Amino acid sequence: MTQQFVRPQHLCMALFCLVLAPFLGVSQYTDVINSNRPGRSVSAYAVGRNVVQAEMGLFYEQRDHALLNTESDMWGTDLSLRYGLLFERLELKYEVSFLDQNVLFNNFDIEAQRRDLSRNRLGLKFLVYDPYKNPERNKPNLYSWRANNKFQLKNLLPAVSVYAGANFVLGDNPFYVGDPTMSPRGMISTQSRVTPRSVLITNVAYDRIGTEDPELNYVISLSHAFRNPKWSVFVEHQGIQSNRYSDLLLRGGIAHLLSEDLQVDMNMGASLKNTPSRIFMNIGGSYRFDFHKDKLVPIKDQKADENGGAIKKTSLKNKKRNKNTGRGAEDIDLGPSKKQLRKLKKAEKKKKERNGEIEF
Numbered sequence: 108m109t110q111q112f113v114r115p116q117h118l119c120m121a122l123f124c125l126v127l128a129p130f131l132g133v134s135q136y137t138d139v140i141n142s143n144r145p146g147r148s149v150s151a152y153a154v155g156r157n158v159v160q161a162e163m164g165l166f167y168e169q170r171d172h173a174l175l176n177t178e179s180d181m182w183g184t185d186l187s188l189r190y191g192l193l194f195e196r197l198e199l200k201y202e203v204s205f206l207d208q209n210v211l212f213n214n215f216d217i218e219a220q221r222r223d224l225s226r227n228r229l230g231l232k233f234l235v236y237d238p239y240k241n242p243e244r245n246k247p248n249l250y251s252w253r254a255n256n257k258f259q260l261k262n263l264l265p266a267v268s269v270y271a272g273a274n275f276v277l278g279d280n281p282f283y284v285g286d287p288t289m290s291p292r293g294m295i296s297t298q299s300r301v302t303p304r305s306v307l308i309t310n311v312a313y314d315r316i317g318t319e320d321p322e323l324n325y326v327i328s329l330s331h332a333f334r335n336p337k338w339s340v341f342v343e344h345q346g347i348q349s350n351r352y353s354d355l356l357l358r359g360g361i362a363h364l365l366s367e368d369l370q371v372d373m374n375m376g377a378s379l380k381n382t383p384s385r386i387f388m389n390i391g392g393s394y395r396f397d398f399h400k401d402k403l404v405p406i407k408d409q410k411a412d413e414n415g416g417a418i419k420k421t422s423l424k425n426k427k428r429n430k431n432t433g434r435g436a437e438d439i440d441l442g443p444s445k446k447q448l449r450k451l452k453k454a455e456k457k458k459k460e461r462n463g464e465i466e467f
Contacts, residue, residue: 230272
């Protein structure tokens, strides 16, 4: 049975078509860094045009195989470079991991070492659909805190992005014996904001297409931000299926935002099987070089209806504010504050004392 490999020129053509896809519009840029770390899941959103982001970590893993009777210690580092290319929805991404593995074959009392790149790939990610593009969908309910914070089915409607790229094997890599120099990779990512502080991400990837051991990989990740938004936690499940290696993994961790452009993180995880059993941990961080600049839109090209309607002649005139209507929410009856309630209760008590009433 002959194998058919995807030609490099076909992959380049697919990537070129992806770049020229006519999906322009909504901005992906945010004022605060948005990192894919500390998990393995990939966000549906891009970093934003002209933003360069580096995400790096150091990891240690102990991997034992019950059937082969092997034990191994693994050290390594991984790096991901992301760049907002051409427009807001498109991202160029390079990923590389270096792995140093010492393997002990207990049956033969032999120790071996493998050292090379365990991941080396380049690709493009493009946001196809964003449910939050419509500003009307994002308006908060000014009358109900619960309505803004409870779970709603419409929140499960995800943003969707597609990824196309390639893996590169250089030289005699002991981790990918017999693989071609280049093999394609494709992925679909979805992202849903389950609640204002919880995000659900799913990835489905088909990797090393055209090789003897193609790999199907999926990730389901749920992250949650605390009341102090600088801290967040996540839990993640990953499934891997191929002829070379199959596994089910669980991991969890925490991230802390040190500044708008710098995040540090830590995660730990383990496998759900013993062929092999895996226990691993990873520490790292992400840093953003922000060269983003918003495009200036001429007034004649701006759409007034999408920005609150046309400007009225009297809109710039000063308006008298009623001091008793609340704190900056003049159009909403917020009711008396706690301080006002105490004053009302005190005044009512004095009135009863003057009238000779006894309060029990």
